[in-house]
Amino acid sequence: MTDTQNNNTTTSKTLYERIGGEAAVNAAVDLFYRKVLNDYRINRFFDNTDMDKQIAKQKAFFTMTFGGPNNYTGGDMRNAHAQLVKMGLDNSHFDVVMEHLGATLVELKVPTDLIAEAAAIAESTRKDVLGK
Amino acid sequence: MIKLTIEENTYSCLPDETVLDALLRENVAISYACKKGSCHSCMLRSPDTLPPASAQVGLKNTLKKHHHFLACLCHPEQDMVIKLPDQSEFYTDGIVVVNTLLNRNTLLLIIAFKDAFEFNAGQFVNLQRPDGLTRSYSIANTPQESNTLEFHIRRLPGGKFSAWLHDDIKAGDSIAVSEARGHCFYLPENSEQGLLLVGTGTGLAPLAGILTDALAQGHSGPIYLFHGSRDLEDLYRIDEMRRLAEQHQNFHYIPCLSGKHVPEGFSQGRINDIVLASFPDLKGWRVFLCGHPDMVKQMKTMTFLKGAASADIYADAFLVTPS
Numbered sequence: 519m520t521d522t523q524n525n526n527t528t529t530s531k532t533l534y535e536r537i538g539g540e541a542a543v544n545a546a547v548d549l550f551y552r553k554v555l556n557d558y559r560i561n562r563f564f565d566n567t568d569m570d571k572q573i574a575k576q577k578a579f580f581t582m583t584f585g586g587p588n589n590y591t592g593g594d595m596r597n598a599h600a601q602l603v604k605m606g607l608d609n610s611h612f613d614v615v616m617e618h619l620g621a622t623l624v625e626l627k628v629p630t631d632l633i634a635e636a637a638a639i640a641e642s643t644r645k646d647v648l649g650k
Numbered sequence: 651m652i653k654l655t656i657e658e659n660t661y662s663c664l665p666d667e668t669v670l671d672a673l674l675r676e677n678v679a680i681s682y683a684c685k686k687g688s689c690h691s692c693m694l695r696s697p698d699t700l701p702p703a704s705a706q707v708g709l710k711n712t713l714k715k716h717h718h719f720l721a722c723l724c725h726p727e728q729d730m731v732i733k734l735p736d737q738s739e740f741y742t743d744g745i746v747v748v749n750t751l752l753n754r755n756t757l758l759l760i761i762a763f764k765d766a767f768e769f770n771a772g773q774f775v776n777l778q779r780p781d782g783l784t785r786s787y788s789i790a791n792t793p794q795e796s797n798t799l800e801f802h803i804r805r806l807p808g809g810k811f812s813a814w815l816h817d818d819i820k821a822g823d824s825i826a827v828s829e830a831r832g833h834c835f836y837l838p839e840n841s842e843q844g845l846l847l848v849g850t851g852t853g854l855a856p857l858a859g860i861l862t863d864a865l866a867q868g869h870s871g872p873i874y875l876f877h878g879s880r881d882l883e884d885l886y887r888i889d890e891m892r893r894l895a896e897q898h899q900n901f902h903y904i905p906c907l908s909g910k911h912v913p914e915g916f917s918q919g920r921i922n923d924i925v926l927a928s929f930p931d932l933k934g935w936r937v938f939l940c941g942h943p944d945m946v947k948q949m950k951t952m953t954f955l956k957g958a959a960s961a962d963i964y965a966d967a968f969l970v971t972p973s
Contacts, residue, residue: 578688
């Protein structure tokens with residue numbers, strides 16, 4: 519340890535920085551998407567005709583959940599999920615996604631307090647995602 | 651003031667504008683949707699300049715290599731010459747030097763050029779008939795071979811273009827060839843990584859190029875090639891692949907037949923079942939899938955679920971143009 523050590527305390531870094539930034543997003547996306555595709559409760563909502571496009575959307579989801587750079591509005595979330603709501607998307611499905619989000623972060627050994635922060639951000643989108 | 655050039659037109663990009671902002675302001679027809687870097691609708695290419703890294707976030711490494719970028723994320727650092735996705739292509743004329751059959755319905759077509767043709771093994775080009783009809787075909791050779799492109803052309807029932815290639819053209823004829831495109835090729839990173847190559851029918855063409863390229867660049871990890879068809883008569887280059895497996899300890903060739911008659915030395919069953927049964931876990935593997943669109947789509951999901959990273963899966967589905 520030297521005097522030129524970084525002087526930032528952990529509280530002055532954003533959640534995104536503390537959780538690991540883009541590298542954390544990339545690690546989380548594949549893990550999460552495998553859980554989702556393997557879960558019959560929700561996999562019908564994850565259009566599997568183009569995995570590359572889905573992965574890109576998942577990266578956007580995780581960046582947002584980690585408090586990362588994004589400017590998604592409530593309206594964006596509503597529009598993005600409107601078609602799924604027509605297909606029957608409801609609270610139970612949102613709960614399953616939250617479950618897999620948590621499990622993914624536990625698997626990546628993210629500290630519990632950071633998982634709670636990320637989960638809170640994800641949870642705050644529930645009404646917009648479900649078009650309520 | 652940054653200059654953006656598209657074909658013969660030059661546009662200005664104002665400070666703080668993204669490429670997308672600038673082109674929309676200048677009324678250039680360009681696809682876009684989310685404007686946030688996640689839908690990839692606004693993907694463009696700048697062949698001569700490497701775009702800023704921030705404009706390539708989330709793109710596949712082979713796309714990055716060829717300077718693809720997202721217009722909505724691009725704050726240009728220098729003047730850029732930009733190619734739009736549906737821009738009219740540049741064609742070069744080549745001369746047919748070989749057209750012989752590889753099996754009962756597959757033609758070996760080799761086209762020679764005056765100058766070296768630029769491509770990565772595994773990419774594809776458009777071939778154009780004099781009347782303008784074009785079709786895409788994957789390149790089967792590697793750039794090490796002098797000034798020629800090799801193709802494996804399946805005769806499709808009712809196929810206009812494949813019929814023309816099989817029946818009408820002959821050695822000495824001229825044929826127009828577009829620039830190489832596609833993101834399904836080998837990059838020499840992680841040379842100890844296992845490579846899994848799965849192809850049906852003429853899917854062997856790009857895979858043969860990719861594996862030759864990998865071996866030529868010293869890939870030391872295991873390389874598995876599964877080539878499948880229903881009948882033995884629809885496979886080809888079998889002896890060549892067996893010889894290659896004898897010459898390279900890390901290369902393994904598994905020909906698969908799903909039909910009734912399966913001779914010694916061939917695996918029986920559908921290629922996707924054989925591949926998935928052969929690998930309990932694909933974590934850390936790089937996967938190349940070429941050929942029948944349904945096989946490619948299913949294997950993309952299946953290999954991903956078996957642990958292959960999404961960034962490590964390269965797919966090239968051979969779509970058929972409806973007649």
